[in-house]
Amino acid sequence: MRRFLLATAMLAYAILPAAALLANEPPDTLVRDALDAPYGRAMLARFAAAVEKTAEAACRRERGLNSPALAAGVRDVMVRYGVRLATLVNGSHDEGAAAKAFAANMGPDAAAELARLERDPEVARFEELARPRRLASVVTQTFEQFDHYIAMASLKLENVTPVARGEQEPMPEDPTVATEEAVEKFIAQSSSHALQRYLELADQVEAARTRSVNSENVRKLEPMELFANADRDLAALCIGKK
Numbered sequence: 155m156r157r158f159l160l161a162t163a164m165l166a167y168a169i170l171p172a173a174a175l176l177a178n179e180p181p182d183t184l185v186r187d188a189l190d191a192p193y194g195r196a197m198l199a200r201f202a203a204a205v206e207k208t209a210e211a212a213c214r215r216e217r218g219l220n221s222p223a224l225a226a227g228v229r230d231v232m233v234r235y236g237v238r239l240a241t242l243v244n245g246s247h248d249e250g251a252a253a254k255a256f257a258a259n260m261g262p263d264a265a266a267e268l269a270r271l272e273r274d275p276e277v278a279r280f281e282e283l284a285r286p287r288r289l290a291s292v293v294t295q296t297f298e299q300f301d302h303y304i305a306m307a308s309l310k311l312e313n314v315t316p317v318a319r320g321e322q323e324p325m326p327e328d329p330t331v332a333t334e335e336a337v338e339k340f341i342a343q344s345s346s347h348a349l350q351r352y353l354e355l356a357d358q359v360e361a362a363r364t365r366s367v368n369s370e371n372v373r374k375l376e377p378m379e380l381f382a383n384a385d386r387d388l389a390a391l392c393i394g395k396k
């Protein structure tokens with residue numbers, strides 16, 4: 155259980171902005187942006203192809219589910235549960251305890267300082283460079299959890315993610331490695347004291363949040379609870395159980 159909690163804490167930091175103690179990005183915006191990015195669109199295309207392959211033909215004819223309709227339904231499903239995941243991640247920590255720990259470690263004015271630093275041009279550029287990785291993390295984690303759900307719910311549906319399919323390489327649309335390299339290069343070449351201080355405070359935000367995991371809320375991130383009723387949504391797309 156402790157390993158699961160730690161993994162969830164790491165997931166939360168990957169999804170949320172570095173200044174997560176101050177303001178979380180609205181889950182709906184975050185998820186829609188992630189699914190609209192090239193990697194998100196590529197993963198949705200894989201999901202749609204899997205649905206096309208196993209959806210019951212008679213059911214599709216009866217409901218008028220042509221390929222565009224299936225693709226739209228697939229996107230609706232992943233928006234719904236991606237938003238649920240991001241919302242639950244937002245609530246998977248005791249924010250009050252995290253804020254107190256952050257202030258105790260970095261000083262009572264640290265949160266205000268972090269807010270000011272967010273407006274620094276060099277910091278803004280850093281966040282701009284880092285955002286594709288954050289969006290990619292939303293896509294990867296949502297679909298990986300969904301693959302677990304497919305197996306646990308015994309759905310007639312192929313897995314979607316490279317990991318679940320046993321693929322050795324990430325999808326070419328996945329920007330994670332390229333983004334990490336760009337961010338590392340940017341940090342190495344920057345002489346901005348504001349950026350260095352921002353990164354220092356962001357590390358402490360991560361540490362404070364990791365220590366404040368709410369185990370009750372974390373349990374809601376388990377696949378069968380996270381995707382509760384998804385079998386009904388998929389049944390509407392003519393996907394049944396084995």
